[in-house]
Amino acid sequence: MVTAGSGAVVVVGGYGAVGHATAEMLAEWFPGRVLVAGRDPARAARAADAIGRGTTWRQVDVTSAADRARLSADAALVVMAVERANVAVAQEAVRRGVHYVDVTASPQLLRPLTDLDQLAVRTGSTVALSVGVAPGLTNLLADECLRELPAADTVELTLMLGTGDPHGRDSVRWIVEQAATASVGTAGAGVGGGTDVGRPRRTRVDLPGVGRRAVFPFPFSDQHVLTARHGVRATTRMCLDSRVLTWTLFAGRSSGLFRLARRLRLDDVLVSALVWARVGADRFVVRASASRSSGPAVTRAVAGRGTSQVTGAVAAVVARQVLTGGTGTPARVSAGVRHIDQVTGLADLVAELSRHGVMLE
Ligand SMILES: NC(=O)c1ccc[n+]([C@@H]2O[C@H](COP(=O)([O-])OP(=O)(O)OC[C@H]3O[C@@H](n4cnc5c(N)ncnc54)[C@H](OP(=O)(O)O)[C@@H]3O)[C@@H](O)[C@H]2O)c1
Structure with missing residues (x-):
C-alpha cells in the first residue's frame, strides 16, 4: 500500500479495456481511494465490485460541465482512459490543483493540453501525457x-x-x-x-x-x-x-x-x-x-x-509516480505538463510491467 496524501484517485473510463487495468493496479497501491467513473452505473458498480479493495464508482458523463466539476471536487488525481472532452476535464482538474494523467494518442490534443502548463505550475498540478x-x-x-x-x-x-x-x-x-x-x-x-x-x-x-x-x-x-x-x-x-x-x-x-x-x-x-x-x-x-x-x-x-492491459498498467505506474512525488528515475515529478520520460524511466517501467510479459528485446 502506498500512502501519499488523500483524495480520490479517479479513473474515467474505469470499466473500459484500458481503464479497468489502471483501476485494478491503482487499487492495490491506494486501497479505499480508487473511484471508477463512466456513464453506465451498472457497469461501473460491477467493475468496482470486481476490483474490490474499497473501490467505489460514480456515474459521470465527461461531456457534462456539472459532472466534470463533481469529478474533480474530491479528487487527488484523475486518469483519463477515454477520449471525450479531455481538454475540459484537464482544465477543471488543473484549476483545482488536481493531478491529471491522459492515455490519449491523438496529436491534436497535445497543444491545448500543453497550454495548461503555466496554470498547472501555479496550482501545483502535474499533467502527464504520452502515457501508454x-x-x-x-x-x-x-x-x-x-x-x-x-x-x-x-x-x-x-x-x-x-x-x-x-x-x-x-x-x-x-x-x-x-x-x-x-x-x-x-x-x-x-x-x-x-x-x-x-x-x-x-x-x-x-x-x-x-x-x-x-x-x-x-x-x-x-x-x-x-x-x-x-x-x-x-x-x-x-x-x-x-x-x-x-x-x-x-x-x-x-x-x-x-x-x-x-x-x-x-x-x-x-x-x-x-x-x-x-x-x-x-x-x-x-x-x-x-x-x-x-x-x-x-x-x-x-x-x-x-496493449490495453499494458497501457492501463503504464497509466497506473505514472499515476503512482505523480501522486507520490516520484521514486526511481527520474527521482521527482514536478508540477506542469510532463511527458512520460519526465515521470519514469524505461528500465524501471519495464520491470514494473514484467507481470504483463513486457520485456526488452
Ligand atoms: N496510449 C496508448 O498506447 C493507448 C493504447 C490503447 C488505447 N488508448 C486510448 O485509450 C482510450 C480508451 O480505450 P479503451 O480501449 O479502453 O476503450 P473502451 O474499452 O471503449 O473504454 C472507454 C471507456 O470510456 C467510457 N466513456 C465513454 N464515453 C464517456 C463519457 N462521455 N463520459 C465518461 N465515460 C465515458 C466508456 O463507458 P461508457 O460508454 O459506458 O460511458 C468506457 O468505460 C482510447 O481513447 C484509446 O485511444 C491509448
Whole structure:
C-alpha cells in the first residue's frame, strides 16, 4: 500500500479495456481511494465490485460541465482512459490543483493540453501525457536511442498490434477514425511544432520475434512530441500481426473505404466487427530506431501481451509516480505538463510491467 496524501484517485473510463487495468493496479497501491467513473452505473458498480479493495464508482458523463466539476471536487488525481472532452476535464482538474494523467494518442490534443502548463505550475498540478504503449513506451525507447546517439536527426517508431488482443471499442474506433483521415504522419504539427517535414512513406522493418514486416505511417502523437522536444525528424508507423489485415487496413485507407463507411454511417458496424474479430495473437511489439544521415542506427524494442492491459498498467505506474512525488528515475515529478520520460524511466517501467510479459528485446 502506498500512502501519499488523500483524495480520490479517479479513473474515467474505469470499466473500459484500458481503464479497468489502471483501476485494478491503482487499487492495490491506494486501497479505499480508487473511484471508477463512466456513464453506465451498472457497469461501473460491477467493475468496482470486481476490483474490490474499497473501490467505489460514480456515474459521470465527461461531456457534462456539472459532472466534470463533481469529478474533480474530491479528487487527488484523475486518469483519463477515454477520449471525450479531455481538454475540459484537464482544465477543471488543473484549476483545482488536481493531478491529471491522459492515455490519449491523438496529436491534436497535445497543444491545448500543453497550454495548461503555466496554470498547472501555479496550482501545483502535474499533467502527464504520452502515457501508454504508443505513445508511452515508444517515447521511452526513442529517448534511450537518442541518449546513445545524441547526434541522431531521425527517429523511426514502429508499433505492431496483435489482432487477437482484446482491444476496447474506443481503441478500435480511434484506429478506424485515424485510418479515415486523409493526412497522416506529418510530425511537427503538434506541441511547439510548425515545421512540416513532409509525408513519410511505407517501409519495411525487422521486428524482434516477428521478422521483416511492411509498416505504414500512422498519426500517433509520439512522433510530434519527439520532433518538438528533440528537433529530430520522427515518424511512427504501424502494422498488425496479421499481414492480410495490415494490407486490408491500409488498402482501406488509401481507397477511402473508411471515409465511405463513415459517410454511410456504417462506421459503428465496422468498429463492432473489428472488436469481435480476434484472429491473431495478443502480442505487441514497439521499436524505436535513431540514426544520422546514412550512418549506423541505434535500435531498441519492447514486446508484451495485451496493449490495453499494458497501457492501463503504464497509466497506473505514472499515476503512482505523480501522486507520490516520484521514486526511481527520474527521482521527482514536478508540477506542469510532463511527458512520460519526465515521470519514469524505461528500465524501471519495464520491470514494473514484467507481470504483463513486457520485456526488452
Ligand atoms: N496510449 C496508448 O498506447 C493507448 C493504447 C490503447 C488505447 N488508448 C486510448 O485509450 C482510450 C480508451 O480505450 P479503451 O480501449 O479502453 O476503450 P473502451 O474499452 O471503449 O473504454 C472507454 C471507456 O470510456 C467510457 N466513456 C465513454 N464515453 C464517456 C463519457 N462521455 N463520459 C465518461 N465515460 C465515458 C466508456 O463507458 P461508457 O460508454 O459506458 O460511458 C468506457 O468505460 C482510447 O481513447 C484509446 O485511444 C491509448
